[in-house]
Amino acid sequence: MRPILRWAGSKRRIVSKLADYWNASGSTRYVEPFAGSAALFCSIEAKRAVLGDMNGDLISMYEPVRDHPNRVANALHRWAGEKDEYYEVRATLPESLAPEVRAARFLYLNRWCFNGIYRTNKLGHFNVPFGGNRVGPSVTREDLLRFSKLIRWTLLVPGDFSETLTHVEPGDFVYLDPPYSIQGVRVFNEYVSGGFGASDLQRLRLHLENLHSKHCRFLVSYADCEEGRALGQGFKIDVVEVTRNVGGFRSRRRKAREILIHN
Ligand SMILES: C[S@@+](CC[C@H](N)C(=O)[O-])C[C@H]1O[C@@H](n2cnc3c(N)ncnc32)[C@H](O)[C@@H]1O
Known part of the structure; x- marks a missing residue:
């Protein structure tokens, strides 16, 4: 896959x-x-x-995808991928979110950010700008279910x-x-x-x-x-x-x- x-x-x-x-x-x-x-x-x-x-945020994203892919998909697909929305989602503090919403936020920002780069400021806040519409298809529920199945027996180590x-x-x-x-x-x-x-x-x-x-x-x-x-x-x-x-x-x-x- x-x-x-x-x-x-x-x-x-x-x-x-x-x-x-x-x-x-x-x-x-x-x-x-x-x-x-x-x-x-x-x-x-x-x-x-x-x-x-x-990258601890990356590993913390994989865990809910492995254990609750449907919950992650529900949270992810509430967002459409528009510029203003991107900056709103980026501004939310990941610590304030439930693990599956936090994972959805990570996937969303990864999909819509410039060049798929992961970069944070000195406070550890993700600060990559919106990447526009040239970013390819979004992750589907089926992608998440398949990936979840693939990592079912995977040990994740931050x-x-x-x-x-x-x-x-x-x-x-x-x-x-x-x-x-x-x-x-x-x-x-x-x-x-x-x-x-x-x-x-x-x-x-x-x-x-x-x-x-x-x-x-x-x-x-x-x-x-x-x-x-x-x-x-x-x-x-x-x-x-x-x-x-x-x-x-x-x-x-x-x-x-x-x-x-x-x-
Ligand atoms: C070249 S990328 C790996 C790409 C990967 N093979 C793929 O297919 O996407 C290098 C990765 O190493 C991680 N990394 C950087 N320093 C590290 C370290 N000291 N120990 C473990 N991982 C580290 C980065 O967060 C990044 O995800």
């Missing part, structure tokens, strides 16, 4: 290439510590999974990737899609305050070594750059070509190389 979110850095366009590495038996557990919209997970429809992300990796067991398949950190190059990696930097990449490298010694198969996608090559040193590295929208605009596309690190 398709993800229920638009997400910066989503791997929607290369899922068919990524899926070749999954190639697992039906009982293999899938773990994704930088889940975002979890495009690969949705595509392979893994039966058992652990999904984690540092927090740093190291937290999700504490749940990994021998035999699991781990897909890691961290934000890019490339020296001297401006890339969108402000998913969470503080961003993702060189020290995070070093931590990640140690976790890859740990996964390898635990007999877990892993796959990492990263930009083809010095930092990515260092992250994968000593493991297998394949190169794929991807088409990216420059600044999020579909009319301005360019080709880029990404690497897939695996063991």
Whole structure:
């Protein structure tokens, strides 16, 4: 199935290439510590999974979608997607809402905001402007019911990737899609305050070594750059070509190389 979110850095366009590495038996557990919209997970429809992300609002949205998809759909479909309404919904404090309305608010803002970006101000309030009408179809009740079924047996973990990796067991398949950190190059990696930097990449490298010694198969996608090559040193590295929208605009596309690190 398709993800229920638009997400910066989503791997929607290369899922068919990524899926070749999954190639697992039906009982293999899938773990994704930088889940975002979890495009690969949705595509392979893994039966058992652990999904984690540092964005706590994202994980708090997935929980009611998993447990009460109809209630989320009822709340979501009260809104039409108009500009004034968008700013009204954006101004409501998520803490003041019931979990399923809060999840609907997250989905609504994600659908109608500019470029599907998640960005908050210093107070932690979502502050992305209205994106206009070029945002594609809204999530339907059927999408939510299907996704709910897909994540029925999924453990959801809010927090740093190291937290999700504490749940990994021998035999699991781990897909890691961290934000890019490339020296001297401006890339969108402000998913969470503080961003993702060189020290995070070093931590990640140690976790890859740990996964390898635990007999877990892993796959990492990263930009083809010095930092990515260092992250994968000593493991297998394949190169794929991807088409990216420059600044999020579909009319301005360019080709880029990404690497897939695996063991
Ligand atoms: C490139 S996106 C992942 C996209 C995802 N593969 C998809 O298909 O949508 C990176 C994700 O990592 C999350 N993130 C950033 N720093 C993190 C950290 N230290 N630990 C866990 N997740 C983090 C962001 O919130 C974002 O959702």
